[in-house]
Amino acid sequence: MVKISVTNLAGQTSxxxxxxGLSLMENLRNNDFDDLAAVCGGCCSCxxxxxxxxxxSYSKLPELEDDEQYLLEDSEHFQAGSSRLSCQLEVDDSxxxxxxxxxxxx
Ligand code: FES
Numbered sequence: 640m641v642k643i644s645v646t647n648l649a650g651q652t653s654x655x656x657x658x659x660g661l662s663l664m665e666n667l668r669n670n671d672f673d674d675l676a677a678v679c680g681g682c683c684s685c686x687x688x689x690x691x692x693x694x695x696s697y698s699k700l701p702e703l704e705d706d707e708q709y710l711l712e713d714s715e716h717f718q719a720g721s722s723r724l725s726c727q728l729e730v731d732d733s734x735x736x737x738x739x740x741x742x743x744x745x
C-alpha cells in the first residue's frame with residue numbers, strides 16, 4: 640500500500656492507502672472522492688480527473704505524454720509543475736507520501 644494524501648474541493652484533507660497497479664484516478668474513485676468525475680473512465684479525453692501534485696512528488700512522476708499535456712493546457716485551471724491527469728498515473732511504491740489536491744472542473 641502507498642500512502643496518498645488527498646485534499647478535496649472543500650479543502651478537506653485525508654489520507655488513503657493507495658493500491659499499487661491501479662491508476663491514481665481509480666484509487667481516488669475507490670475511496671469515494673466523488674469530486675473527481677473522471678467522465679471518460681481513464682481514456683485521457685475529458686480532463687475531469689485533473690489533480691494538483693505537490694512539488695516534491697511531481698518531480699518524481701513519469702513525464703507527461705502529449706495527449707495529457709494538451710488536455711491539461713486547455714484547462715483554465717492548469718498549473719505548470721503541478722497539474723496531472725490522475726487517470727494517467729499508475730500508483731507504484733515510488734509514490735508513497737504523495738500529496739494531491741483535486742482541481743476544479745473546467
Ligand atoms: S478520466 Fe478522463 S482524462 Fe482522466
